[in-house]
Amino acid sequence: MKYLNNSNHTYIYESLENYNLFSKDVLLHKNNLSKEDSVKYFLNKNELEMYRDLSEELKINYNNFSKYITKISNTKYDRFPFQISLIGDKKLEKYKYEIRKNFSLLETKLITNDHNTYNYMIDQLKNELLTCDSFDIIVSFIRGSGLNMLVNTLNILRELGIKGRIITSTYMNVTQPEALRKLLEYKNIDVKIYQSSKIDDSFHTKAYLFHRKNNMNSVIVGSSNITKAALKTGEEWNIRTYEKASDSVYISTQERYDILWNSDKVVKLSDELISKYENFIEVNKVIYPISQSFNIKKTNNNIIQPNSMQKEAIKNLLISIDKGHKRGIAIAATGTGKTYLSAMAAQKLNPRNVLFIAHRNELLESGMKTFKKIFNDQKDDEFAKYKGEQRIIKKYTFASIKTLVKDIGKMEPETFDIIIIDEFHHATASNYMKVINHFSPRFLLGLTATPERTDGGDVYELAEYNVISDVRLKHALESELLVPFQYYGISDDTVDLADRDGISVEEITKKLSTNKRVEFIIKKMNQFTLSGPMKAIGFCQNIVHAQYMNEEFKKRGYYSTILTGNNTDEERQEAINDLQSNKNSLEIIFTVDLFNEGVDIPQINLILFLRPTESSIIFTQQLGRGLRTYANKEYLTVLDFVTNDRKNYLVPIALSGDPTFMGRGKLKSIVENNFNNLSNQVHIELDYKSKEDILKNIDNTTFYSAENIKRIVKSFLEEVRIIQRDNDYTLNILDFYNFENAPDLFTVFSGSYNNLSQLNKSIKSQSVIDDKINNDSFYTFIFNEVTKILPLRRIFDYIILLDVLINNKSSTKNIKYLFKEMLSIELDKSSIEKIEYSIERLTKLKYKKQPFLHLTNYEITLDKNFKVDDDVRLILKDYLQYGFFTYKKEFEPKLINREIDLYLYEQYKRTDVLALIGYNKAIDSLREGVLQYKGNYYLFVNLFKDEEAKENKLNYQDYFINNSKFHWQSQNQTSQSSPTGQNLIHHVKNNKKVHLFVRREKKEEGVVMPFYYVGELEFVSASGNKPISIEWNLKKEIPMKLLNEFTVNNEVRY
Known part of the structure; x- marks a missing residue:
């Protein structure tokens, strides 16, 4: 949050986490703060030594207080110990978007990877590294999944000349040799390996020390290694403190680190050591950590248990059958287990027999394998493919639509008890319709990832509008049905597409196809560790661009090929088989849009976006090509080479996976907070330059203009x-x-x-x-x-x-x-x-x-x-x-039968709210921000007041104190003794409920914005009259992602 000292235009920043500490001691919410109050606020009450040090200097009359603060912070104290963005530190100004606005140097806290508060170890670690003068790290394990998340930060430290030391180990052989090789490339970092002399010589140490001038040192001691799970997704406990608060902890940790660093228990990392380690792993057939842990809730036999999507779909299917439905459609993202769902559903129905229909042979093969796993008590001769000379109907029959349609005249309508149709979006085509209209099964189930209409028909109508499952990509990731991915947006300065709209396709292709850009792409690829041998797809601008990339990569020793619409089916399948095979050396397939849909290569562990993002739909489809789970595939790496064109704001829209309204404030909040609103299984990181460009383009884009709507x-x-x-x-x-x-x-x-x-x-x-x-x-x-x-x-x-x-x-x-x-x-x-x-x-x-x-x-x-x-x-x-x-x-x-049909954190237009509460008076009659109706009070708040409100003296001080408290001011004419004042203050006693609706601002580009419903309020305290200032408790804490949106840029305006 940002407060303006009007007398000298000094901005004072407040971290959300420190608000309660300061609010009792310093008057924060007033327009003018004295210089002394400002510095008290800056310094944190605990830092009395520094405060006394400055107190004498404060007596001097400085004409420009801003320059004075900056001078003190950048010289004597290097920078102030909380909001780095406050001071404008020249060293860090370039990387301002890399540091969280609520980061504090003077803070002791527990870091747990709590998704609800975005309290991730990875964010804390980056902030500490970017604000230190040097660092020491000691961890048991380092894996590529964790090191990748630090690549951008380590690159910045190398650029700044910040030096560091790392001690890690080969204990239990968990540390990846590939990750150690990446660390060797950083000449500013010295790495040593702890040598275990015997099997019971454990090495479980995890500590991070950050050194700064003026005793601003800090330390983190806890449970986190440098792995994806330890830095973001796992349950971890790490204590972070600073030297002045816990000097004994910091000093003793540093002393112990230095002793170990200088001992003969550690040896310097080298290429030779890594090669020996790799050879040891290969010769001894070392097993990497098992991907799934024992879970007592899971069965101890070989029965395959349904995932969350499958459980819900099967439940809905059984309910729909009870209600008389004979058809249904299951919509689920690729890789979430639709075929398993169909087999499990069939098992629940105890069918006389089953017909499984698909349009490709590989789908039939896959379907049969799945059914055999689910119906594992059935003999092999109960399963058969209906094809060629062997057109035999078994208990479980798998048939291509082309073969089946030729023979339906030979079959009775009741031949099959259950019919399952894969790729159901094709079902309105004539061949499918002949089959569907001929048979009368007990139930027909359609499976699809893409329910859009094809062949001019309506698949929903065909399925009796009975949608038993609808799980799209975002939901699938949140439910951990797909492999986690790590997305890195890399600013591509090798090409200038700032004026892309005026450039021909040929010219764009030419700009994208340069030797300099190829070298840059390969350099960045080499900075990241993949989950296994490289199995990549590179998405290009067009065929010419794909051909160029293929040729250039081959010149540099990569095993690559190109697939386009010009290739035959045989050539396409051969390339896919080569990429899938562990015995084949093919590493990369360059393509344009051939892999948008219908291609399943679970082994893919790297996706390269080598052209500007034109469409969030295509982006999502192409991303989905790599998200299917596969044995030992820990994560998917996605490298997106983000150009400087004005449409690059489509990247965060695509990545957010949010189909609801996304105003400028929400979009900026998502980018500034590193997409923490998404599942913690996903890591999305834009480097500082691409983040800055995208935020700039968000500000400069007129989202609601006719031209932009037409373009979208x-x-x-x-x-x-x-x-x-x-x-x-x-x-x-x-x-x-x-x-x-x-x-x-x-x-x-x-x-x-x-x-x-x-x-x-x-x-x-x-x-x-x-x-x-x-x-x-x-x-x-x-x-x-x-x-x-x-x-x-x-x-x-x-x-x-x-x-x-x-x-x-x-x-x-x-x-x-x-x-x-x-x-x-x-x-x-x-x-x-x-x-x-x-x-x-x-x-x-x-x-x-x-x-x-x-x-x-x-x-x-x-x-x-x-x-x-x-x-x-x-x-x-x-x-x-x-x-x-x-x-x-x-x-x-x-x-829907609730008295008030409002959902927490959904967005509502004012007309929606009035309709949903049954208020049928003309909308013009509601001019105030307060409505009383049927025993309820509804407060409508604009956090950021427009000029019209200020001119009309409606500049009410409405703001979130934190995620559970809200400060609200009544209308200017309302006193505590008035009926409205009494009802609000004594709403519980008077049996009134108070509801809060909030939006950042009334209008954006002239368009009236919707409100978020943030729930019911409970009275805490009131002060003043005409207007009344009331502090409310929110009945339910609002999510951090919403609080971040309301306080984007970390400021509150009055």
Whole structure:
């Protein structure tokens, strides 16, 4: 947080972690701080010695206090001991984005890798290293997975000339020889190896010492080695303290380190030593650490247990069968175990027999292997592939669609009890439809990672809209269903694409294809340790670029090849087999987009992004090629060579995996906080230069301009067309559900465009039906109204409106039926009341100043003067599907019967909130930031006040004290004795609930922003009158990712 001393324009920074310490002793929240108070605040009350040292100098009248502080900090004390960004240390200014804003040199704390607070050892370690003058490290093990996470920091230390010493060991042979070789490349770091003389001579030491001037030394002692688990994902306990707080700990640790460093128990690291170590491991067949530990909760037999996705899907499948469904679709990211799911589901159903259908032979082979593992009590002759001369039906039959469709006339409709169709997104093609329409199984299950429409059909309709599972990439990573990945965004200064929009494709290719760039790429590749021998895919700009990279890598001794659409199927399969084989020397395949979908190479451990990111969808698909788990594959390494083009902000959008609205503040917060909002199984790191460029481009991009929206949506359309293999495809509302990285609807429809048909026209992709909607004022009106409700929060408004437009009428009875059919929910009295509120709101809608919906005999009907044609009804049905699918995916339908249907940390427009609480008065009547309704108070807060608010004296001091406390000011006319004041102060006694909605600022680029719902509040204390200042406790602490977004740039404005 940042406070401005108006008298001299000195900014005072406050770390969130230190807030409570200071708030009792120093007046922080006032516009003017005295010089003495400022320095007291700067110094931390514990540092009395330094404070006394400065107290005399403070008496001198300095004209420029900012320069005085900087002078003192940069000379006598080198820098102040907490917020490095405060002083503008010249040495660190270049790397300001590498240091966390709440990092403090004067702090004793426990570091545990707690994901909820982002208290990671890796972040602490980087901050300590970047602020020290030298360092000493002693750890038992060093593995590539941990050393990779320090590469950028070690490169900076080498550039700054910071020297260090490291002691590690070959104890239990856990340290990787590859990691030791990487360390040898750092001439500023001396490394020694502890030599175990016998098997019981253990070496479990873990300590990190950081040396600074003026006794600002610090030390971390605990449990963390330099491995991925120890630095980020594992349960670790490390105590961090500093010399002045614990001088005996620091001094004794340093003394012990020096004794060991100078003893004969350690030897200097060398190439010869590493070679001997490698040879020892090879000769003795050393087994690396087992990837999975014993778990008493797991069974002690060979039965394969379902993962979290499979358990949930099987449960939903059984429920849907009980409710009468005969078909269903399971959507799950590649590598999460869809085939195992189908086998486990079949096992639960105890089928008479099973038919497994796929369109490729390798899928059939894989399917049969999986079923044999699950049905391991069955004899081999119960399984058969239906092919060639041996077209025999067994208990478990595996058939290609091409073979099966030729013989369906010979089979009875009831031949198969269970039918499973892999790659179900192809199921609307004619051959599949012949098979599906012919058979009448007890249940048909479709499997797909990409549910988008193909072949002009609707796979959801084919599956009776019964989605039993929907697990996309982000969820799969968070659930640890895929291999963890380490992404490194590397600033690529070898190519200048700042004016990329004005450069031809040929010129971009030429700029990307230079000897200097190849050398740079290889240099960076060599800095990272892979999980096993190199098995890489390099994604290039186009075929010409791929050919160039392949030739240049071959010249430099790499075993590489190129695969494009020009290769035959045989050539493609041969290259894939070579890359998969441990016996073959192929290391890298260069390609363009051949591996976006449908290719499964689990052995891939390195992905190279060698061209600018154009699309978050394609980025995600290509990233997914390396995420399938494989034996001894500890992690996937991703190297993205980030150019300086203005679209590089697409990188964090793609990496975030967040399909919801992402304003400028949220996006900047994600980047500044190193993507800590994602699963801790993922490590994402942008080097300081690429991070600075991306943040600059985020600030300079007009996200809501017509041109930017058109560019985003046009890019989305182009990628969809590639996947659909249809150059004439036009966007449908369901595309925004089917594709995980589709543009968010708030951004798309908050500015210049009011509906999808209008947007399709703007990007010159207007279908016949779009043309019809755009040229009919009533159709335009109704699609505008439907689109206003998106992103979907007001589920009843949305469904009722669409139901009326599709069927000319709707009723409570019909809405109850739809919710039961689509969401398996029985609506209760509370929801019936909400339906009535919705109907009341909808009948107030006017087309050309006249109502077009009427309430008669408990039904809401479409005015007889209006008619919706059948082709338009089909589009409206897509919107209806979209509504139910997204609501089911994003929320918990079973909670819909709650009195107040609000979800913590979701974003709501003010109109959404009013509708959801049943407030049906005109929106214009709510001008204040406080609403009382039905025993509840709703506070709407803008943290960053705009100029209009300041001019109208509405500059209220509203801010988060920490993640569990909030400071709020009432309206200027409210006193503690007023009814509002009394109700807020005594809300528990008066049986009132207080709810808080917060947004960073009212508008961004002129677009009104949504609020986050952060939950109920509990009164703590109040002071002052007109306005009242109230401190609230949040009933539930807000997540750090949200607090970071609210305090991006670490500042609070008044």
